[in-house]
Amino acid sequence: MLAPLVEKVSTLIDYLYDLFEMILGAFPNSLSAIRQGARPVLSVYLRQVYFTGLEALKIIMVTALLIGTVVITQIISIAGGGSESLTGKVIVWIVVRELAPLLTSMIVVARSGTAIAAELAQMKIAGEIDYLESLGIPCATYLIMPRILGVATAVLLLTVYFEVAAVLGGFLVATLGWHVPWEQYSQGVFSVLTMSELAASLAKSALFGLFIAAICCRQGLSVGRSVTQIPQAATRAVMQSLFLLFLIDGVVSLFFLL
């Protein structure tokens, strides 16, 4: 009974090790690309930041404003009137600590994770990975590294935007609905918004970005020769990314708590 469990845990550890290796490999690759002055690599990186970051900004801002509204409404309905500074504190605890990195990453998985996995799978099936390798251009440097770093950059920046929009959106609802003054609201926010809170939030979002991209690249490149494997790779990429998001979230939260 214990043997299958041990096997599953061992498979998970192997898988995580592969992902770590892929992510750690991206950094020396980026240095060698910079040394070579490889413009095409920079171009892939910037495109990834654009598609993952800039194009998702609108949906991230709308989601953040709505989340801010929901959280504030819930706090005031539970705590009642006179809880002005508490609203600011709770929004930091809930949004900055947890929801901003997590929801931003989930949106990125849904938008860009599937796109990365499907694009790489299509390239593999069409033989384009071989075309690149036959030019002496390593797939790890040209395709994987800029995607991993691009997604991580985009998730990090989107998380910051999410946090600002949620805190401001929360204030807007609080002041319009319950006449909460900015001084009391901001006092609550800044009393708990410490550097370690921000560091935990940004560390989570950077880790989420790195792992989402690594999983999606890995799944995209794992296909064989059939086009039916493209949607399968995209589905696996999404499911594994979501699972890992929650796992990393738990580990990082515990780390910062201890």
Place this chain on the structure above:
Amino acid sequence: MEFAVKFDNVVADELQEKVSFAVTGRCMTAAVTARQEENELLVRLMLGLARPLSGEIALLGEDVCAASEKALNALRRKVAVVYPTGGLISNLKVWENLVLPLEYFSVCPQGEIEERGMSALQRVGYAGGLMELPGHLSLYARRQVGLARAMLLDPELVIYDEILAGLSGDQRDAITGVMETFHRESPGRSSLFLTANKDAVREIAVEARIAIKGSSLHD
């Protein structure tokens, strides 16, 4: 360098029999294979993109099977392959595809890359848009861009995989003319035409013809 490519008793998953052949260096050689799918595998084996189960493969005098990934990448830069589809990357525009290796390896300044790129496209007679995606191009146009990219690399060995298949008479003549001129430009250059169609070989002024069938070699 006696041989540009040498296969010695090579056994691979998708090859039906042991394969042995040799392509003489500085020579224009046509190799007739049993099936078109075999060409792709042979190219992959030559470049070290696939490993044989047994046997030895030498490319430009180097042992492909024993080479490290770094050494293989360096070796691949001496070889240009023109694939049946042109070998273009679908999410890059024609111009980006053309200058990708030059920009990646930063072989010359940007101005020179533009000059060389335009000149190569003119030589192959490419008349399409530079900002087109490969998916919007005809087969002929994709091969023209693939051929132009191969010319930009100034390779020691050029492998043409079914480059004339599916083209009209005029298009075949135009491509053949460019290939022959390109081969003669550099005395050290070797060219290998891979095809499963015996008749296609007759259109090219090759210096040697071989048939890759099992382990037998027919000159």
